[in-house]
Amino acid sequence: MAEMWINMGPQHPMTHGLWNLRIKVDGETIVDAEPEIGYLHRGYEKIMEVREFQKNVVLTDRLCYVSSITWSHCYCLACEAAMDLDVPERGKYLRVVSNELQRIASHLMWLAAYGPDLGLLTALLWALRERELFLDLLQLITGARMNQNYPRIGGVRNDAPGDFEKYCAKVIGHFRKKLGEHEKVFEQSKLFQVRIDLRKLDPYDAYPEMDFQPAVEQEGDSYARYKVRVEEMKTSCDIILQALHKMPTGPYRVKPPRRIEGEGFRRTEDSRGEALFYVIGDGDDRPYRVKIRSPVFSNIAAAPLMMRGNKVADVVAIMGSIDVCVGEMDK
Amino acid sequence: MGIEGEVLAGLKDRFGEPSFRSLAIVRDRVVKIVIDRKDLVAVCTFLKSKFDMAHLSSIAAVDWRDHFESVYHLTSWSRNFMVQINAWIPHDDPHIDSVVPLWNGANVHEREAYDLMGIIYDGHPNLTRILLPKDFEFFPLRKDFPQEVDRQYVSRRKIGGG
Amino acid sequence: MTGALIDLFGWSYALASFLLWIGAQLLGLGNWISLQLGAPSPGPLEGMIGFVTGAPLTSLVAIILAINILLLWATAFHLLIVMWIERKMYSRLQDRRGIMLGLGSSEILRNTLGRIPLIGRPFRKASHLGTGFLQTVADGVKLFQKEVITPASADKWMFHAAPVMIAASTLFLFIAIPWSDGFWIMGSRLPNGDVVNPWGVLVILGAFSVAPLSILIAGWASNNKYTLLGGMRAAAQLMSYEIPMVLSIIALVVFAGTLDPFQLVRQQSAPLTFGLGPFGTVQIPWLPNWYIFNPILWIAFVVFFITVIAEAERIPFDIPEAEAELVEGWTTEYSGMRFGIVFGFKWLRAIAGAALIAILFLGGWSGPVFAQVWIPNIASPGNLWPIPILPQEFWFTLKIYAIFVVFVWIGWSVPRVRIDQILNIGWKRLLPLSLLAILLATLARGMGWF
Numbered sequence: 036m037a038e039m040w041i042n043m044g045p046q047h048p049m050t051h052g053l054w055n056l057r058i059k060v061d062g063e064t065i066v067d068a069e070p071e072i073g074y075l076h077r078g079y080e081k082i083m084e085v086r087e088f089q090k091n092v093v094l095t096d097r098l099c100y101v102s103s104i105t106w107s108h109c110y111c112l113a114c115e116a117a118m119d120l121d122v123p124e125r126g127k128y129l130r131v132v133s134n135e136l137q138r139i140a141s142h143l144m145w146l147a148a149y150g151p152d153l154g155l156l157t158a159l160l161w162a163l164r165e166r167e168l169f170l171d172l173l174q175l176i177t178g179a180r181m182n183q184n185y186p187r188i189g190g191v192r193n194d195a196p197g198d199f200e201k202y203c204a205k206v207i208g209h210f211r212k213k214l215g216e217h218e219k220v221f222e223q224s225k226l227f228q229v230r231i232d233l234r235k236l237d238p239y240d241a242y243p244e245m246d247f248q249p250a251v252e253q254e255g256d257s258y259a260r261y262k263v264r265v266e267e268m269k270t271s272c273d274i275i276l277q278a279l280h281k282m283p284t285g286p287y288r289v290k291p292p293r294r295i296e297g298e299g300f301r302r303t304e305d306s307r308g309e310a311l312f313y314v315i316g317d318g319d320d321r322p323y324r325v326k327i328r329s330p331v332f333s334n335i336a337a338a339p340l341m342m343r344g345n346k347v348a349d350v351v352a353i354m355g356s357i358d359v360c361v362g363e364m365d366k
Numbered sequence: 367m368g369i370e371g372e373v374l375a376g377l378k379d380r381f382g383e384p385s386f387r388s389l390a391i392v393r394d395r396v397v398k399i400v401i402d403r404k405d406l407v408a409v410c411t412f413l414k415s416k417f418d419m420a421h422l423s424s425i426a427a428v429d430w431r432d433h434f435e436s437v438y439h440l441t442s443w444s445r446n447f448m449v450q451i452n453a454w455i456p457h458d459d460p461h462i463d464s465v466v467p468l469w470n471g472a473n474v475h476e477r478e479a480y481d482l483m484g485i486i487y488d489g490h491p492n493l494t495r496i497l498l499p500k501d502f503e504f505f506p507l508r509k510d511f512p513q514e515v516d517r518q519y520v521s522r523r524k525i526g527g528g
Numbered sequence: 529m530t531g532a533l534i535d536l537f538g539w540s541y542a543l544a545s546f547l548l549w550i551g552a553q554l555l556g557l558g559n560w561i562s563l564q565l566g567a568p569s570p571g572p573l574e575g576m577i578g579f580v581t582g583a584p585l586t587s588l589v590a591i592i593l594a595i596n597i598l599l600l601w602a603t604a605f606h607l608l609i610v611m612w613i614e615r616k617m618y619s620r621l622q623d624r625r626g627i628m629l630g631l632g633s634s635e636i637l638r639n640t641l642g643r644i645p646l647i648g649r650p651f652r653k654a655s656h657l658g659t660g661f662l663q664t665v666a667d668g669v670k671l672f673q674k675e676v677i678t679p680a681s682a683d684k685w686m687f688h689a690a691p692v693m694i695a696a697s698t699l700f701l702f703i704a705i706p707w708s709d710g711f712w713i714m715g716s717r718l719p720n721g722d723v724v725n726p727w728g729v730l731v732i733l734g735a736f737s738v739a740p741l742s743i744l745i746a747g748w749a750s751n752n753k754y755t756l757l758g759g760m761r762a763a764a765q766l767m768s769y770e771i772p773m774v775l776s777i778i779a780l781v782v783f784a785g786t787l788d789p790f791q792l793v794r795q796q797s798a799p800l801t802f803g804l805g806p807f808g809t810v811q812i813p814w815l816p817n818w819y820i821f822n823p824i825l826w827i828a829f830v831v832f833f834i835t836v837i838a839e840a841e842r843i844p845f846d847i848p849e850a851e852a853e854l855v856e857g858w859t860t861e862y863s864g865m866r867f868g869i870v871f872g873f874k875w876l877r878a879i880a881g882a883a884l885i886a887i888l889f890l891g892g893w894s895g896p897v898f899a900q901v902w903i904p905n906i907a908s909p910g911n912l913w914p915i916p917i918l919p920q921e922f923w924f925t926l927k928i929y930a931i932f933v934v935f936v937w938i939g940w941s942v943p944r945v946r947i948d949q950i951l952n953i954g955w956k957r958l959l960p961l962s963l964l965a966i967l968l969a970t971l972a973r974g975m976g977w978f
Contacts, residue, residue: 063947
């Protein structure tokens with residue numbers, strides 16, 4: 036059979052959204068690949084230039100709808116870096132807790148989507164079943180299940196309810212048991228990335244006070260990425276409990292200045308990799324320029340490299356393990 | 367002297383003080399340097415070889431109306447510090463050398479900067495539009511590309527601004 | 529024919545005789561009218577009446593009726609049940625209830641059957657009664673209403689021929705598979721009452737291997753890259769799994785000495801007996817002599833089970849229609865009832881595979897009948913007709929469903945296997961295993977063991 040190009044997308048079960056991966060196959064083996072993105076480009080960086088700093092949090096929530104808080108959090112950190120603003124201690128801890136809850140919810144969504152990719156629909160239902168518990172926790176603390184709009188420049192929107200720690204401990208205890216089942220289901224199948232955890236290397240908020248081991252795998256294949264995510268979920272559970280335990284009382288938010296003169300950037304460990312916001316203010320109450328660095332956008336660039344020489348079925352496994360979220364990729 | 371001072375001293379030694387528009391320590395383990403576009407590849411090569419800047423986090427393009435800036439955020443995992451390089455580009459001649467030979471990951475970031483800001487990266491293997499349609503004629507992130515402010519909820523006082 | 533509830537040929541013969549008797553009465557009426565109008569005796573239609581009531585035509589009609597009855601039973605009835613079992617079973621694996629469409633969910637049923645006093649009770653209000661059994665019927669009705677789209681660039685004759693080939697070969701499978709001592713089409717009854725079909729298993733295997741060809745045709749004729757890849761995958765996979773499948777049956781034949789499904793089942797209904805070479809034989813009276821209990825044929829059973837899953841394209845081996853990367857593989861371009869055929873007949877192939885496993889290794893339709901009720905036989909007056917409490921058909925159906933549940937269980941708890949891994953399993957694991965089974969079987973047989 037001669038080589039031929041196959042479109043995987045824009046409407047294809049593999050893509051989890053609207054993008055197109057063109058692969059060139061020789062029989063079952065992939066010779067070349069070429070991602071085509073931009074179907075969901077909404078001009079975030081331009082829109083953010085006409086909105087006030089605080090109001091942009093609503094937008095950054097929608098960058099990735101399964102990982103809203105982590106993105107808004109990164110934006111708030113960048114703005115605070117530009118403003119030289121210090122967040123109260125309790126605000127930092129609340130950010131850590133909400134961040135990690137969101138991270139687990141996002142990873143479970145990834146696990147749910149990864150199951151059908153590999154032909155295992157049961158994993159979808161199981162992971163969504165567990166995700167429901169974490170969405171409930173997020174609803175308890177933020178009031179919403181999606182697009183929570185929780186972090187604020189200078190802190191968080193509201194305090195956690197009084198008995199939040201009790202619910203968290205209950206859910207996490209249940210989840211730790213269930214995660215073992217998920218691992219059993221997935222590790223029946225075995226399918227170079229150096230993983231760096233920015234929470235350790237470039238710590239922000241209350242992460243310096245947390246005691247955790249970042250999840251690292253030496254291999255760079257899909258299986259390693261899977262294991263890293265599962266390990267991260269366990270780490271996140273530990274961090275949530277620690278943060279709730281150590282959380283000080285006091286204010287959780289300060290009033291930020293309205294205008295910024297200057298620039299700032301911060302990186303965070305997003306659910307999918309390294310997120311970076313670069314915010315410039317020119318003395319106005321709106322950003323002069325916002326640059327969003329999306330981990331998926333950068334990873335998708337490596338798609339041809341990862342694809343070559345693999346089988347057609349591997350496309351799904353590899354792209355699934357990157358956890359493509361088109362919202363943040365196309366901005 | 368921490369890693370920040372070491373980097374600044376190394377850069378001054380190698381290129382001389384006058385070739386930098388500014389050199390500054392932004393915060394702990396973050397250095398910001400402002401250079402002209404002609405020095406970009408030399409500075410990047412030096413940083414990569416001397417300080418093991420293995421990772422290019424992002425490339426941002428900024429339109430300052432009188433000039434463009436191409437902003438590179440470099441990371442060294444082994445030394446654990448970041449360098450932000452702002453390279454000045456004249457507004458009437460938006461060309462700058464590509465850093466794809468140094469960091470393969472720069473490929474999509476430079477394409478994005480070209481797509482949205484119209485800065486041409488000389489030496490890029492495939493400098494085409496990545497997010498916008500292939501036949502799009504404008505560079506929307508430039509300040510002279512109008513925002514449709516009347517159709518959005520924006521800050522009332524600033525509608526005149528553009 | 530102890531234990532079989534249904535005597536398919538006897539029943540169809542009676543039914544055919546009855547139908548032809550009605551026809552003969554109508555002809556007789558015409559003949560009578562002609563005689564009244566002055567036609568010479570014995571009337572113009574007398575010869576026709578003789579032909580209609582004669583044995584040759586009655587046998588022909590009886591055979592056609594028998595085929596129709598068996599196919600309706602084996603396909604339409606079991607297809608619905610098996611699809612329902614699968615959907616309920618995997619829903620349970622996924623912590624949900626699955627389809628719950630109740631009998632009263634249909635407004636038409638509510639307004640018609642629901643109005644009938646007493647009988648209409650379950651249809652009167654929307655409930656979960658019936659737990660979704662009608663959903664499959666509704667899906668079928670929906671598929672019938674959908675438009676059949678032929679791609680503009682498709683090879684139209686081959687495109688439409690492929691589902692027909694798949695359907696025909698699968699239905700032929702059910703012609704060859706007997707359901708009990710009395711419920712069969714292919715075979716013949718010996719004077720001593722035993723039924724024989726000496727090449728039955730071979731015919732079934734032959735019919736099984738027609739489908740890869742039609743899948744390849746379907747994939748090629750659709751003129752679509754996904755279908756082409758799917759068709760190629762199907763051809764590669766099914767052909768590489770045919771060989772271990774046949775070889776594992778050879779291991780069985782070395783022991784059983786026959787390819788006759790009836791004979792195989794008769795041998796397996798005896799108590800479990802092991803030959804121990806020079807040490808005589810050991811008999812375990814409370815276990816049947818199923819070949820799965822044989823210490824050597826157990827290997828053949830494992831190989832055969834896996835290959836049947838692959839032949840039926842069930843989930844760990846469903847790469848020809850892997851929906852994640854190939855959308856729906858070779859079925860992508862089919863729509864309407866064309867899709868319904870290629871989709872539904874996958875389950876029928878699974879049923880046929882399960883039936884084959886049951887016949888070869890699990891004792892077929894043999895099982896404890898417990899007791900028989902004797903009632904007067906209408907077809908031959910004066911004789912009594914035994915009605916078994918748990919007939920052979922019951923045991924056979926039960927075994928098929930049990931095997932099918934295992935299929936579903938495996939299918940919904942493991943991820944899909946990649947094409948090269950599938951071929952590796954087929955050629956590097958199953959083929960040597962089946963060869964080992966043959967080797968061990970010949971050795972054991974030659975030495976008089978087991």
